[in-house]
Amino acid sequence: MTAADVPSASTAPAFKTRETKLRLGALTALVIGSMVGSGVFSLPQNMAAGAGPLAIMIGWAITAVGMLALVFVYQSLATRKPDLDAGPYAYAKAGFGPFVGFNSAWGYWISAWVGNVSYAVIVFSALSYFFPAFGDGNTWQAVLGASVLLWAIHILIMAGVRQAAIVNLIVTIAKIAPIVLFVGLVAVAFKVDVFNADFTGLGNAGLGSIMNQVKSTMLVTLWVFIGIEGASVFSARAERRKDIATATVLGFFTCLALYALVSLLSLGILNQPGLAALKNPSMAGVLEAVVGPWGAVLINLALVVSVIGAFLSWTLLAAEVPHVAGKDGTMPKFFGHENARGVPSTSLLITNLLVQAFLVITLFAQSTYQALFFIASAAILVPYIFSGAYAAKLAMTGESYGAGENRTGPMLLGLVATAYGLWLVYAAGLSYLFMCAILYAPGIVFFVWARRENGERIFRPVEAILAAALVAVGLYAAYAMWTGTVSAL
Numbered sequence: 001m002t003a004a005d006v007p008s009a010s011t012a013p014a015f016k017t018r019e020t021k022l023r024l025g026a027l028t029a030l031v032i033g034s035m036v037g038s039g040v041f042s043l044p045q046n047m048a049a050g051a052g053p054l055a056i057m058i059g060w061a062i063t064a065v066g067m068l069a070l071v072f073v074y075q076s077l078a079t080r081k082p083d084l085d086a087g088p089y090a091y092a093k094a095g096f097g098p099f100v101g102f103n104s105a106w107g108y109w110i111s112a113w114v115g116n117v118s119y120a121v122i123v124f125s126a127l128s129y130f131f132p133a134f135g136d137g138n139t140w141q142a143v144l145g146a147s148v149l150l151w152a153i154h155i156l157i158m159a160g161v162r163q164a165a166i167v168n169l170i171v172t173i174a175k176i177a178p179i180v181l182f183v184g185l186v187a188v189a190f191k192v193d194v195f196n197a198d199f200t201g202l203g204n205a206g207l208g209s210i211m212n213q214v215k216s217t218m219l220v221t222l223w224v225f226i227g228i229e230g231a232s233v234f235s236a237r238a239e240r241r242k243d244i245a246t247a248t249v250l251g252f253f254t255c256l257a258l259y260a261l262v263s264l265l266s267l268g269i270l271n272q273p274g275l276a277a278l279k280n281p282s283m284a285g286v287l288e289a290v291v292g293p294w295g296a297v298l299i300n301l302a303l304v305v306s307v308i309g310a311f312l313s314w315t316l317l318a319a320e321v322p323h324v325a326g327k328d329g330t331m332p333k334f335f336g337h338e339n340a341r342g343v344p345s346t347s348l349l350i351t352n353l354l355v356q357a358f359l360v361i362t363l364f365a366q367s368t369y370q371a372l373f374f375i376a377s378a379a380i381l382v383p384y385i386f387s388g389a390y391a392a393k394l395a396m397t398g399e400s401y402g403a404g405e406n407r408t409g410p411m412l413l414g415l416v417a418t419a420y421g422l423w424l425v426y427a428a429g430l431s432y433l434f435m436c437a438i439l440y441a442p443g444i445v446f447f448v449w450a451r452r453e454n455g456e457r458i459f460r461p462v463e464a465i466l467a468a469a470l471v472a473v474g475l476y477a478a479y480a481m482w483t484g485t486v487s488a489l
Helices: 024-035 039-048 053-080 088-096 098-127 140-158 161-189 192-196 210-225 242-266 272-276 282-291 293-327 345-365 369-379 381-397 408-428 430-440 443-453 461-483
Strands: none
Touching (some): 024 161, 024 293, 039 098, 039 210, 039 242, 039 282, 053 210, 088 381, 098 140, 098 293, 098 369, 098 381, 098 443, 161 282, 161 293, 210 242, 210 369, 210 408, 282 293, 293 345, 369 408, 381 408, 408 430, 430 461
């Protein structure tokens, strides 16, 4: 029997019985449910807004290589390091020390709850098709409705993580069906001449060079794949360790096929300017052009179901990372508290209070769905980069490898995943990186809090330099945004 076949252990008594563990189906649904949220329904417009068909194809190719490398990184780490729970944050901490590990946990948490704000905005933007008062999802009526949805999900999760995961499995099946139907109908109506009309996008001066077009697609493609690590985050709750790797691979290939088909086939229905002008969820406008008004109704209803499912998945993920980090001393201990059902109740409450606060901010700042998901995408780059770097480090040092075992392949995969993350940092641009610095800097207070609780040295010399630099960038970013030099929202 290998380590992959041994059920993972946890110090939490509520997770020790088979009945509280998550099986392959539930883990796969968490991966797909986390990835398939609002992004796929807005892909036609989001991709076409800054790129033509050629650049979109290149963007998908880069994303496929980078994300596949990351998939194999998580697949490998799940079996090579079965003692590390909560995925990205644990890998960063094991490989590069407590401060980097903390920031990976903090960044992942930020990405998760800011992403949930974007889900709340887009679900009520979709409902505005039927109830115009919801506008773009940031009117007072939409914020009120989103708040009710947020706390309803909170109550469901408080009843038990496994029960919530089962609900997520059902919702995931329900939301994949209309996407598959969309792909089938649009494939039949696809027009090659429309697709080829301005294949390079260079006929539209506003799009810029091919390289600029490709860069414009990067955070969009990253956004729709965020959640690929969902099974790794729940590693402590998996019934069998090897199911984590299987669920990750199944989720990736399912979503890659759906995403690429949705964005590319849409370019054969409406041209680039037409797609760029669509209101989100833009899949509704594409299907309406093919089958009439009922197509828009179907997609808007499907989006509501999909986003509610993703909202549930990401609320689970958002609460889990700081919870595990609180239990092992990376974050303050109060994050590690759980109720009698094994639910990370304190972490869940804090997470949802932050979502609620940002929902109110969207009302006054008129923040858009796209601005919010760009921030969430940029925030998650730290844990992704260090996950790849840790896999490469293990291969280089030989740790967890047997004598004579091939290390070249895993090392290359780790380096590719790391390079992909760094490329995304470049593609994100300064405004969203500055916004992330503002959100990352306050985390240092919680890092210091946790280190003092455990009686540990707060900073190593290099960590002190990194912390000072982060605070300096955060302060400068806040000043730049206050003066209007940089704007993200």
